[in-house]
Every structure is written in structure tokens, then in C-alpha cells.
Amino acid sequence: MVRAAVVAEPYHVEIRDIPKPSVEANDVLIKVEVAGICGSDLHLFKGTHAFRKPPAVLGHEMAGTVVEVGKNVKKFKAGDRVTVEPQVGCGQCRYCGQGLANLCLNKKVPGTPSWVGTFVEYFVAPEETVYAIPESLSFAEGLMAEPLAVAVHAVRRAELKPGDTVAILGSGTIGLLALLVAKAKGIETVYCTDVVDFNLEMAKKLGAKAAIHALREDPVEKIRSWTDDVGVDKVIIAAGPGTIIDQASAITRRRGRITLVAMITKPIPVYTYSFVFNEQTLAGSQTYQSQDFEEAVRLLSTKEVDVSSLITQELSLAETEQGLKMLADKAGNIVKIVVQP
């Protein structure tokens, strides 16, 4: 048996013993050194996740050490430091055929009946989802490959071009990582917003041209005034209040592009007139393709993107519920909380 953090019912996490996973021929067994708390874990914790429902083991971000490999595994051996791309496409649908496992009609992800979550002592993953991380990265930094891949994909969906002005709404993990990716791609002008001073300070430190407190100041007025009342070329939405789409539209220039990565779990009213009148595009961004995950691991390994300052809390597995509540209440200076199973 192995220990796991399970959302037994909404707002209640139990540490339970679950069976140690078996290692099939193409599998890698990994001792989980760290697992990360993501916003989607909060949705599971609150019972609002679209397809992860209690009872379920939390987590899909992790990094660890290989302890055992199946007989067909070629690339890894015991002792390797690794992280995992936590999605497996069916390989047979029209989307998998185009390299779009993120849109797969039958994909397998952790925290569901088909694959346990990563808040466990030992985690099994098929070889094709496992990526080596160098000694120069801590396990916690290695775990950041997953949210970084989300940001890499969102930035790719945003179709940033040299010289673009960009606004990133929300400076949580994904917003800040999108900022880092945009900066790494040579984008100079990135405006960030948030409602927590700590996150705004972080955005500034990581290269935002300005960081706007969205409750104390009006991001629309500020950003339009900084862009000759034209608006920015591209907006990435990484925060989910019910007015965020309309705000994004008002910040974006005509024929500009808005990329939505934040999970807005309830239907919200959207003033689509503005998208028509201003010929704007709203594009959804769903997790990542494998090419984005590879890019994320590369950006971390080469230190083109330094995520070390984003890891703000390290907790024990027993403190998982506390960590989820901290993130839900934004109690303290939080970006990424990791737990050590």
C-alpha cells in the first residue's frame, strides 16, 4: 500500500492507503518527490471540476525519481530524475492523429478512475509521458514543467509576434509563467493584472512593464491610456472573474486576439457585440500538446525560464488540505504550493 491524498468529499481531504500501482511493460514507476497544487485541484477540492469528481486522488503535477521500469522501457532506469506529461491520448481519434492529444476524444488524465492522481508516494506513468530533468533543477522546479507547458501552449495559441503589446489578466502560476514565456520569446511590453499585491510584485520582478491592481485601478483605462487608446495586440486570460472576457475585449485593439486559458466553471454573460464590432478573436487554450511539454522542459533545463521564485510553499502530504485552503483563500504570499508525499 502507498499513502495518497484523496478528496473524500467536497472540502475534505483524507490521507488514505491505496494499492501500490503495478508496473506494466511500457511503464515507469516513480517515487514522487514533489507534487504541485494547481487551480484545477481546487476545483476538485470544491467539487466543481468538470470531470474530476470526489472521491479522487489529487494532483497531476509531479517530479520524482525512477524506481522501477517495465520490460519494454528504453529511455529510463532506476535513479533517473523525471517529470511527467499527465495526459495520454487514445492515439486513435482524429485529434490524436494530428498531434492534438489535448483535444483527444478519449484521453486519460490523472485524478480519474483511469489514472490515479500524483499526490501519492509512488506514481506510474507510460514511458512516452516521462521526461528527464537535469541535476541543475530541483524537483520542485522540474514539477513546474507541467504548468509551464500550459503557458507555452497558451502563448503559442496567442500567436505573439515580435513587437506585440500584450496584457496578461491574472498573475497566478499560469499568468506569471505566460509572462516568463512571452519575455523569453522577446516580447518587451507585457502588462499584468491581479488582485493580490504579492502577485503583482512578482509580475514586476519577472519583467512585466506594469502590474495593475484590478480592484484599485481600472485595467481598461490604464492599458488604453498606455496604448494611445488603441488597446494591446494580444490578451491572455489567466483569471476567472465573471467580467473578465468583457474586460479583455475592452483592453484589446480592434482585430486583436484574446486567448482564454482560465477555467471559468460557470456560464458567464459575454458582450459578444464587442467581438463583432471590433473584429476580435477569442481562442480557447486547452492544456498542451507534447511539443509544448518538450518546450517547457527545454526552457527550464536551459534556464531560459527561471521558475525558482514561483515555488512559494513546501508542505507535507498531511498538510494538503491546509495547502488547498490557503490557495482558495489566497491566505499568504502564494504562487505555487508543492507537497512532499
Next chain:
Amino acid sequence: MIGITKQTAAPGATWREDLPVPEVGPGEVLVKVKATAICGTDLHIYDWTPWAQARIKPPMVFGHEFAGEIVEVGQNVTGFKVGDRVAGETHISCGNCYFCQTGDQHICADMKIIGVHVPGSFAEYISIPVSCAWKVSPSVSYEDAAFLEPLGVAIHGVLSGEIGNQTVAIFGCGPIGLMGINVASASGANQIFAIEPIEEKVNLAKEMGATTLLRPGKDDVLQAVMDATNGIGVDVVIDFSGSAKAIQSGLQILRKGGRMTLTGLPNLPVELDLVDGVIYKEARINGTTGRRMYETWLQADKLFQAGKLNLDPAKGGTFALKDFEQAFAAIKAGKPGKMVLIP
């Protein structure tokens, strides 16, 4: 000259036979209007809705979809001469703003619109900047040429993404929706679902190239589209209705990775399920407005030259200009197709 004016700040319009022929300024051409069509915008002006009240300064001739013959050219006009047959582009762009200077005059930040900000085409003559005159070939009738402006709206929306061999759902079978169906068909769309609750309107879609007609309220749109697309959904959704229900339904029937174009103007915010409708699907929703200057006009020309368009089913009726009240009444009675006035 004869014409129709929004005479006072009140519903209705006034027939006039004593209007002065407009003066032809430098860079303008005087057009004898041969055909002018009624747009939804004109209905707002006619009914004096809040939209119109905020924009129109009576007394003024309105109307902006038109075609005619040049009878006089102003100073500094080159490239046009008396006798040229032209259709009217409605947009008068400023030429100086960010959008004009980056090739997107049709979304000019300081746009003036014929028949809204300056006198319109419901009259015997109209004087327009040469930038609003588009030469039409002799093979295109004046009535068809008067349809080029709204046809351009349809073309811009339909061709704002891939369309050849795509499965397409088009919401709204008003004149622009019908023309959009015809453009999608002419551009090689694979299946075309025409979705419109009014029976008389949706039936016309068949003649425009629609392969399946669906009436929300009577037909289960989601089920019908999924059955016809192996449960995948359509590649492209184009909304010409502006209806909240259409936009919501469109996001449901759109396949993953699909394109949804919004061209119809909604009045109110629309409740959207952004997780299932946009993120999980990686949908791309793009708005289009008006027509590109002048890419869309060239596209219209090519489609016409190739004989691929048949706008007749989108024609609701032709009226003498002085019978404008009958034409407006026909629209309000729900008669399908676009109404044309002949001065």
C-alpha cells in the same frame, strides 16, 4: 430631386420631391441612384430606436446600400468618369488612425457611414467620395450591384477562415445569412446546415445551396448536426442572427478546434459556457463587421464573374422609391429576403 428623409426625431420617414441635388465636392462623384436596398440599420432609423436616436441628426436622407451611374465628377477625381456604373461602399474611413494606417480601413476608429453620418441613398442622387465608389461590370444588374454591400458582409464573415470542403452551420436566414449560404456553397463548402426558426426564410436556403434545413424549436439542432457529422460537430459555425440562443447552440455543435464566426450583432450579453464551449474545444471565435476595403469587393467580383452566385432567392421585392412604406411594412411582416427601392 425626390427622396426619403428622416425628417424629425420620431418614427417613420417622409417622402420629398423638393430636395436639392447634392453638391459634388472635390474628390467626390455624383451618382444617379438606380437601385437602393433596405438594411436592418435603415429599419432602426425608420423606427427611431435608441440606436438611431444616438446617431442620426434629422432632417437627413438615409439608406446606404445602392448602385447607380456616375453623372458628374468633382475636382481631383481620376479613374472615374460620367457613365461609369458603380456600387456604393458605405464606409468613409479617416485615413489617419491606427487601423487605416495598418490596412484595416473598414474598422477605422473614426468611421463615418453613408446614410448614418452623411446623407444617404434613398434619393435620386447621392454624392460620395471616390473611395466609396466601386466599378461594377456591365454583366451585373443594378439590383444585384445594390446587393454588393450586404453581400460583402456575408463574404467577409464566411471567408474569414477556411471554407472549402468544410462542414458549415449558418445561423440566420435573413438576406445576409442567405447570401452567406450562397457564398459558402460557391466557395466549396461540403455540407451546409441552414438554421433559422422562420419556415419561409429557411426554405429559401435550399435554393442558396444549403444541404440541410433546421428549424430551432421544431428540429433538434444538436442531435441533427451530430447525427450528420459522426458525432464530431461542424468545422465552421457562422452566426448572422445575433441571437443569444444561436450563439449558444453554435458553440454546442462546433467541433473541437473549429471556427465560429460572429457577424450578426447581438443586443445583449450572451451567457456562454466557456469551459465546454471554448477551452475544451480550443474553439476560435472571431467577430467580423462590414467588409474589407477592398479585398471583399474583389472576392465578390470573382464570385460573380465565375457565375457562382445566385442572389435571386435573397430578393424580397422591388418597390418604387415612393412606395417605401410598403417595403418597410413587408419587412416588418416577416417577408423573407431584401427589399429594393427604385428611385
